[in-house]
Amino acid sequence: MQEKRNIILVALVLSVVLMFAKFSAYLITSSNFILTDAAESIVNVLASAFAFYSITLASQPKDINHPYGHGKVEFFSVFIEGTLITIAGIGIVFKAAYNLFYPHEVQNLITGAIIIGVTGGINGLMGYYMIRQGKILKSITIEADGRHLITDMVTSSGLVVGVIFIHLLGYLWLDSVLSIGVGLYIIFTGYKLVRKSVGGLMDEADFNVVQDIIKVLNDSRKEEWIDIHNLRAQKYGHELHIDCHMTLPNYFDLNRVHDEVALVDKLINEGASVKTELFIHTDPCLPDCCHYCSMPNCPIRFEAKSKDIEWTMDNITRNKKHFED
Template sequence: MAAKLSNLQPQKKAILIALCVSVVLMLAKFAAYFITHSNAILTDAAESIVNVLASSFAFYSIYLATLPKDENHPYGHGKVEFFSAFIEGVLIAIAGVIIILKSGYDLIYPRPIVQLFEGASIIGVTGVVNLIVGYYLINTGKNHKSITLEADGRHLLTDAITSGGLVVGIILIKLTEIFWLDSVISILLGLYILFSGYKLTRRSVGGLMDESNVDLVENIIDILQKNRKDPWIDVHNLRAQQYGADLHIDCHITLPYYFDLNRVHQEISEIDKTINGNADRKTELFIHTDPCLPACCNYCHMKECPVRQEDFRAEIKWTIENATKNLKHFDQ
């Protein structure tokens, strides 16, 4: 348990840094808005409120993810990270809608804009800071398999991109003196923010609904294929669920029917060691064993099988197509 908590300290540190930076940048952006009265800058400032709320919830969700399994949560608390990402995506989308409505109103009823270069300078600095912190969060999230950190990092990258576009737009407004461009740019950035919120929400809902992660399943099947042993006749009905940084896999393995319980336990333990020794995250396995049938003989590798009824003809390579079906391979 101590090792697990120690492993999660970088996640807490990263999200705490993001939270503190978000508060400072939010204040800077609102200062830029009060200086300029620019809707486009208000767009960026409003999104910063979302950054602060999202980082606060992300910090709490990472704390929950560190809690050990208990009677009410036998799989641990890792799925709270998907919920955290969902909340962040919804907040981003709401900010996008509000920005579009406010900018649409001001496009019809414009107001004076002043000191644009000063405002652009502040927004430019905040964009660079968000870019640095965003990449830091994404890298930390990938290293520690935290969807919460990745989501918060991608949110900050979105913020950095909108800040960059905003600076370009402000300079364009100043040079052309076409002030209605302020609201148009704000609406475009609002649409981009809305789309970013949708993508993040879609990914989190997929995780909450245990949507199949094809890349993850293919990786596990590839590990089994490369390290397969003769007694492992076939693997089928393989499914994977992600709970935060942990992975849970259940599958069926066909073994020779004459193996006793000790030998079956030995083979299952070997499969567990194979996956946990090669996968890039902690994996818990639930393996159901099936006895072989005479129809398995033609693809069974057992060299000195006392009950073989048919010669070995060819190996059936394990792929996502056959390993995920609930059928022995001769039935497929």
Template sequence: MTVKKKAIIVSLSVSIILMLAKFVAYFITGSNAILTDAAESIVNVIAGSFAFYSIYLSTQPRDENHPYGHGKVEFFSAFVEGILILIAGVIIIFKSSYNLIYPHAVSKLLEGTLIIGITGLINMVVGLYLINVGKKEHSITLQADGKHLLTDTYTSVAIVVGLILIQLTNIIWLDSLLSVLVGFYIVYSGYQLTRGSVGGLMDESDFTLVEEVVSVLQEHRHNPWIDIHNLRTQQYGPEFHIDCHVTLPYYFDLNQVHREISQIDELINKNGVRRAELFIHADPCLPACCHYCHMSECKVRAEAFKKEIIWTPEIVIKNKKHFDNELL
């Protein structure tokens, strides 16, 4: 069993147990705030089940129908989880708003407070565990599930504080008010998760990865690498793809071009950057490149070297060679 599968099974099992515990707390107390937490736990279980399937699917090898693998399903999983959180938050807001106008009695809040406090602590531990594994395995699904559990932890803390205030003040409507506030926070969390997953599905650029790649290339640049541009990144679950254009001396033969491109691939994958599959297009140099080319022994140089162009993310993502005056 892979590390990712083990992590999601732990998450799903814990979510089921905690969901049952929270509903027990609700039936004991009749508290809307506790019902809010219990309802979110249903989302945890549903999302965890879907996440388990997406983890299973994303680890399947590439095939003829999926030449880039099945990793994109993790973004879809995170999107579904975000939508479920949004729906749960909206339902909680409406339900609690009604009870804010028409309050009902609550009881045994001490027992309910203890149960919610314990479940919140467990969710925090499991959430941090999932985020840690997700970052190591580059799994969007695990990170999304972990952040969801941390959201659940924050709501549990807020509910515990609210329940304590109710016991101290005996103001019953505080229960529904607290539930409404927590509902808005849940909606906001669902929006953030949905927004991130949509960005992944639409191949939104990972600027952190771009910065890592550009930093390595700039620090270890070779003289024949005259220019790098049109650098783009994509993520397919745990797999990363990078493509770019590299300007090389036009008189290099195919073996030399292949050697330089292979060195770029090896450099990126051995210097702390996440493992990635690279597609590199080689461009021949032009006379306009001479004034920033480091090839001092070049026999066809048309112009003396003037100044090196420092590669930055803002420069290398542009789809053009960098001999424009504004870049010098």
């Protein structure tokens, strides 16, 4: 967790430095187009500051008020970041639209382009690093902040090209038109972050995570595991929580049942590459399970096995045993 905080802290300090550099470029040029990048840098600072707070809070241990931990605050952090980006984009569009009808003189565009180009390059390098580390550390906050910085790099690159065109062609209206285009792109980026955060806060299913779990279970499947159903996966920050039902032979004693459940827990935690807390409800087998049960020398078998059932997204997430339609 300390590594996460260090990454966000570096991003925060860097954002403050680059914000001052971008506003210096705006003061030098008086360009709305450059102001769009400078305004977004304020969002970078606010987002990194809140991300640092959320990761610090998410690292707190579980308590009586938060039995699943504090990890969901990371989704809230992403929501705040996406909202701020969207507001910045809307403000940029309105100001650029105003100056489209009431243009003002711009100057020193090449100097401004150089400053913005350098800041964009630095943000791009930091963004790629944060996305990579966010995936490794399973942190949606770090990954979202990294994607925000990548967005900043893209807009800065487009800005540099646009500023050069404005300088060469001398069309003042082009400054406002390009600003509107960048503002709309920023709004779209903010929307995607808000959508992702709301999905996490509403416990929207992460199909990639569920598919990884299903693969681990299929690859390690034992004859004793007659079926697994009603599987639900929820992410709480860097942790994953799984509920499921597992059907075992009804003549297993409690110790044997515990051993099988513990093995599933171990396999998922080792194979799914994410810290996982499992709540497994065990069901006793029924005579209707016999036709797909692989248990050898079963003392209570009613009929021979006649069917193999592969565990899939469809049958492992339904709240019913595999013989039920």
